[in-house]
Amino acid sequence: MKERIEGFVTAVHRDRYEVYVNGENFYARLKTGVYYSDEREEEFPTVGDNVVLAYNSTGDSLIIKTKERKSKFSRKDPDIGKGEQIIAANFDYVFIMMSLNFDFNLKRLERYITASWQSGAQPVIVLTKTDIAEDVEKKVELVSQIALGADIYTVSTITGEGMEPLKKYLEPDKTIVFLGSSGVGKSTFTNYLLGREVMETAGIREEDSKGHHTTTHRQLFVLDNGTKIIDTPGMRELGMWIVEDGMDYSFSDIISLAVQCRFSDCTHTGEPDCAVRSALQNGTLTDARWKNYLKLQRESDFQAEKESRNKSRESKKTNKKMVRNSSKVNSKMEEW
Missing domain, CATH: 2.40.50.140 (Nucleic acid-binding proteins)
Structure with a gap:
């Protein structure tokens, strides 16, 4: 053996x-x-x-x-019909990295935050490229309005600005996964923490500020102090998998409003004393955030229903196979 x-x-x-x-x-x-x-x-x-x-x-x-996982980051597999794709497992923190340049996108960030809360780990927002960004304070304020419960940091791996406070997460036996679209600086960030060039890096395209794909596969590295970091390729799309728990955390402001409605089954489309509609009208809840919440909820519900149907089919196949095997055993026993 x-x-x-x-x-x-x-x-x-x-x-x-x-x-x-x-x-x-x-x-x-x-x-x-x-x-x-x-x-x-x-x-x-x-x-x-x-x-x-x-x-x-x-x-x-x-x-x-x-072995059993303590956390996992999932998305809908980009390949049609493949279902759930697990990006990484067994991490303590999710560093959601987003560039402060022209690739700044709040809707995409909400997706990452929701999926990160669903993973079972703590999301941390890392806004990169402060050395070339404009309106940094304004953008940080916009992020703070949607990144409920998550710490937010602004950094530049070129100048080293803002990197020192992140060292508190670099503890022995802790694992951090880096997530974000191409060009946000994940590989540069990895090299900075490791203190050596282990990941290939490339600049952004000047005409649209989009990043190049330099990381082609997921890779885990162990720092000298024992911290593990997982670098991942930039994701062109982050289709929602089942994120029921993630929605509760990421959109806790909307969940809190919903329980204040007069009717427990309020659809927020015209019922009297609807706290959600009131918040939309007085501006405490933006229309963009409400619409993105509905979109992500629909995606999650669709995947949950689809997964339930698949499991039902698999269960029926298993039961049929057990019946066939049982029939074969009974036939053999009768022959004996």
Whole structure:
């Protein structure tokens, strides 16, 4: 029997995984009988997952178990029909990074915040490129209106401005995942914290301030003090997966208003004494935030309903298979 060891996934390359064990990275593959059988019970590993392996000293080891996760960041897989895509697992903080230049986008930020609260970790807003941005204070104020419960920092990895306060998150045995669109400076940020160039970086396009994709896959690094950081590729889109809990945190202001309505089943479309409509009318709730809340809620509800149907179909398939197997056993017993 091969030796059983434990480690955590630092990178995923198609069907091959890099796993960190006792200070050393080596390659592993999934054990077919465990992960590709009809009765599969193990989750496919992602970056940050703790796994159990059957160690092989002469070739790729085999991953035989994905241990229980304490957190995960999910989105709707961009490939049609694939369902949930898990970006990273087992982290304590989500650094949501957004550039303060022309790529500044509050609606996109609300998506990231909602999905981050859903992950089970603490979101932290890191607004980058203060060295080339305009109207920084105004933009920070706009972010503070939607980033409820999350700390906000403005930084520049070029000048080092604002980086010192973030060191409080760099604790041993803590893991941070960096999320954001291309060009916000995630790879530059990673290099800054590591103190060396390990991630390729590129500038933004001058004509539209859009970023280039320099990170092509998710990668976990371990700092000298034991902190783990996960760098991720820029996401062209962040389709909502099921984010019921995330909505409660991210839009807690709207949830609080809704419970003040006269009717518990208020649709906020014309009922009397509707606190949501009153807030929209007096400006304490902006129309843009309300519309984005409704949009994200619809996306989440759609995915929840779709997932429920899929699980129902899978359950029926399993029951039919159990009935067939039972019938075969009974037939054999009758023959005996």
